[in-house]
Amino acid sequence: MFGLKSVYFYLIACQITLVKFFRKIYFSSKNYNKSLESKIPKQVYYNPNPFLLSIITTYSGPSFKVSEINPNIFWLEDKKKILNKCIIFFGLVS
Helix, strand or coil: CCCHHHHHHHHHHHHHHHHHHHHHHHHCCHHHHHHHCCCCCCCCCCCCCHHHHCCCCCCCCCCCCHHHCCHHHHHHHHHHHHHHHHHHHHHHHC
């Protein structure tokens, strides 16, 4: 008599054989060949990385060294700029 373990392995072997058979049929079908075709994009979006472009472009904007800036003054100046923008905005709205 067959043991329980050998019946289990027989069922697994049947399952593997069926999967291989259906896979072979699917991979030779027209549906599979259609799914492999790619579409030509109508529009391409280009978003360059500014860090990589910095090598070839000249930028003459304001620059500063971090070691030369006092962090306390820096944050106070930044808050003043934000406050001035808010005052101008609220002045225009009212």
